[in-house]
């Protein structure tokens with residue numbers, strides 16, 4: 001039994017059991033005249049996603065679009081596997097990410113390099129199936145995809161977390177699929193971490209993106225990690241505040257020539273943020289504390305070092 005629920009009119013969330021952790025990864029199905037899946041999860045989640053789609057009463061063969069918010073493996077790694085069961089589907093991806101869906105070699109090797117773990121889970125995650133070029137559709141900021149009379153998706157270029165990230169606005173419920181652009185917001189939205197993934201995290205771009213999302217004034221956010229939040233404005237403000245706080249901490253450290261202290265202070269801030277979910281969501285907590293927090297701090301400090309010519 002897969003965790004599936006209707007989260008808005010004609011939109012279903014499937015818990016893809018990311019890294020075998022419940023309530024950590026969301027894939028969304030939009031069920032209109034035409035049908036779209038938003039993100040796919042990694043390859044090890046593919047069968048869970050297929051079962052989830054069937055549970056909503058939709059056949060995978062009826063999916064028209066497989067839209068990925070960005071090409072990181074936890075979002076798009078399973079696309080090539082899934083699309084084999086979706087004969088009419090097109091894979092829709094940011095124009096900067098398209099070539100990596102067609103030839104995932106570099107994507108996989110950089111994922112391996114970015115991770116300090118080479119455990120069984122990662123090996124399975126990196127079993128990425130290439131997608132034939134003619135089935136991959138590159139999209140740009142402002143492009144639209146009409147799914148039905150009342151449902152049109154609009155692509156929003158959303159760099160910062162990654163240069164190949166996009167967000168998707170859906171017109172029926174005025175909701176926004178945020179990928180990782182507005183952070184990871186987990187444990188019933190009690191904790192929010194901005195994932196400043198190296199090597200391409202860019203603070204300026206990330207701030208601009210969150211502000212751009214605020215201007216859209218969405219009614220809800222569909223997080224990739226995890227679930228739907230109805231207080232979109234507040235959540236986007238939280239993302240912005242977190243980026244600014246990290247910037248302040250790091251700027252201060254640089255100003256007083258204590259760059260090494262920044263790492264410690266960012267770590268403390270991140271652990272404070274995660275504390276409210278530690279008891280009830282121990283697996284999510286543990287994964288984030290072990291992987292996302294150090295990665296985020298690494299990416300943030302790298303950005304700062306590069307910007308100020310430090311090493």
Ligand SMILES: [Zn+2]
Pocket residue numbers: 072074075180224225
């Ligand atoms: Zn992610």
